[in-house]
Amino acid sequence: MRYLPTLLPLLLCLPHLAQATDAEEWRYSVQRGDTLWSIARQHLRSIAHVPALQQKNVIRDPYVLTPGSVVRIPTQWLRQHTGKATVTDLIGSASLGDGKQQTALVNGNSYPLQAGHTISTGPNSQLKLLLEDGSLVSIGANARFTIQQAVHYPSTGANATWLNIERGSVDSHVSKNPLMPNRHTIQTPSAITAVRGTIFRVNVDGDSRSATEVSEGLVEVSAAGHSEHIGGGFGSVTRRGEVPGRSTALPPPPELGQLDGTQAFSPAILHWPTVAGVSRYPLQLLRTAPERRIVGDTTATTNRSYPALDNGEYRLLARSELDNGLQGRVASQNFRVHAFPTPPLVVSPAPDARLRGLDVRFVVSGDAGSRYRLRLARDAAFSQPRLHDFSRQDNRLTLPEGGHWFWQIARLDASQQAGPYSQTYRLQADTGWWRASHYRGTPLSARPYPLANARYQLRLTQLDQPQAPLQLDGDTPRWQLAERLFPGRYRVSYRVTTPDGYLAQEPDDILLID
Structure with missing residues (x-):
């Protein structure tokens, strides 16, 4: 190291x-x-x-x-002084108190670690402290611990710290000091963990159970007059009043590398391969841009998660957890959510439409101020796309030439940035009047979701007529109505569900039929 x-x-x-x-x-x-x-x-x-x-x-x-x-x-x-810690990273809120007064911690500031003082973190919070010996302590959400001892020896650069954890989790990266070993002790309601130069984690579950997980080095866990030595890659669970549990191999971290780097749907679709012998996956979602904040701490019982997220940059942190509560090393994966504004409902042209000439009219959902971006190409891979922005009032386009064309449509936001595109449609132009498509009713098409066994529900409610809502359901998001829709304004509601609990309710939209 x-x-x-x-x-x-x-x-x-x-x-x-x-x-x-x-x-x-x-x-x-x-x-x-x-x-x-x-x-x-x-x-x-x-x-x-x-x-x-x-x-x-x-x-x-x-x-x-x-x-x-x-x-x-x-x-x-040896000459010594009260240790201090520098806040190197704070997300959410954390405070330092002496029992009478609480001081809010601030990124970049240093604070003395007085014996008897407590440090607490709020919900959806994370705190990282750099000690004078170079050790790093990371504290999770809803944690509270008391400083029993914090001494620094300036001649050697070593520290002697003793933390009493009441609740929450603490990850410790204790630096190896070649001059004099650092002493780092963590006491929980059920055990005492002592180390000299290692990477380990202690998680306290109430006052009856604590888990010690070691990534590197050697940790001694003591309770009820007995000790257990835990090496790297192993962990131990200790219950109040009992001897430490036997050293157990930690599970491997989840493999998150298969996650899509860009999530075009919300809730995001986060799947990863199952880990053998694992019953749960503790997850933390961190939003990294445009602002940094923790948006969720959950535990998934399966190898998937469906968080509802806004557009932005995110990092997923996941661990594997055994039945006894021991967790393995954390895995992380960055991804981007680009799910809004959602693509519109498409009425015309219908999928695989055949045109009499080169003129095409796009009828899609959206209010009077909506604008759209059309992506048009000769091949389904869109290797040389043509882009065309248009509004509902100016929705006609003359194709440059006949033949087969592939197209996708996206809605523009207030800053004229395109949201995710729809699925790929195909049309054929300039094929002769005898081959043009004729639909007696109204075709409707919404974007599909990349989910197995998905069900799509579309609801159209006419706003200016007292008609019963039209409700459509299917395993594909395409419907062919037998009759034409009456002219008027419709509220569009689009919902996607799966048997394993996925639920997407896209924002309500407006469809104008003339």
Whole structure:
């Protein structure tokens, strides 16, 4: 593991410090010109420790030390100060309090970690703290923990921290200090977790159960007079009043790489392969642009999720969870939602229409101010598309030449940006009057969703006549009405459902028939 950049200046300015072999002791390598008195003035809390230091190391003359020899110094004698932490990333809200007053934490600010103070996070929140030793602590939503101890040793750059977690989850990336091991202890209502240089996670579920999951290094979990050593890739569950559970292999993370990078539908369609032996998938959705915020923390019982999302950039974070509650490493995948404005309902031209000439009229849903973008090409891949913007009042187009054409339509938003396109339609132009398409009734076509066993429901309600709503249903979003629709204004409602719980209700629209 690479040493964190914050340790590099320390390594350069103190090359003579030797690595400690015990957490309660620092082994100092003597340099030319050192004396016990100079060592005490530079590194100890008081020069009054010199006689005890001389006795502990069996040194005859405190003024005469052999360069390269080792002086053993108890850590409690080392110069130290109350540790502090810098907020490197805060989404949502978090506060630091002493029981009487709460201070809202702010990104980029540093705060002292006083013993007895508490740190709390709000719902849909995430907090990352950088400690002075380079360790990183990530705290999930609705968490609360008390600082039992936070000490920093400036001579070595090491920390000794003790956190008492009441609820929530804490991910810790404890840096490896080559000069003196960092001590990081987390106490839960059911167990104590102690580490020296590792990556691990503790999740507290109420006051009766805690889970420890280790990604790298070695963790010791103690409870009820027993200890369990947990290595990288393993975890342990401890229940209040019981000994720690046996070390169990953690499940692999979900494979999110198959998710579509652009989601053209809302709810978004998020599927991933199942993970063997996994019963649940804890999920977190983070909106990354245009603003950063957590939009959901859920647990899926299957390998899919259907969150209703606005247009924007997102990151999905997912873990695999075993029946005993242990979770594996987090997997993440970025994606973009481009679902609005939704494509219009298409009345004309009908799918696979044949035109008598080159003139085509587009009749689609939308109010008087709606504008659209037509994408037209000779091939279904739209390798050389022609783009044409039009409105409901100016909806006629003359094709450049006859033959087969493929087309898609999208609605423009207020800034004239196109939403997702409809499915691909085909038409044939300039085929002769005897081959032109003639429809006695009214064809209607909405966009399909890429979902198995989807059901499509279309509802047309005439606004200016007291007619019963027309309700259409099918396993494809295409309908051919036997009769023509009466002229007038219709409210269009479009709904898509699947047996596994997907439900999309697209925004109501207006269809004008003249």
